[in-house]
């Protein structure tokens with residue numbers, strides 16, 4: 065499944081950018097809200113990584129994954145964990 069393909073949790077119908085499922089009519093607002101929050105947290109995590117705040121980056125990336133799990137989000141978690149473990153110099 066593509067990372068950009070979102071599926072309705074009730075009927076598994078694909079949807080994109082809609083607050084109501086086009087097939088079953090389920091309210092997708094809570095799901096869209098969680099996905100938006102996860103996106104915001106990943107942006108914050110990337111910013112924290114760039115500033116050398118690895119523990120914060122790792123926490124934010126993990127929080128995002130709990131809201132909306134993605135492959136790229138998992139990669140971000142791994143990068144933050146590695147950066148924290150080896151204490152990468154953010155100036156490099």
Ligand SMILES: [Zn+2]
Pocket residue numbers: 072073074075076077085086087088089090
């Ligand atoms: Zn549906």
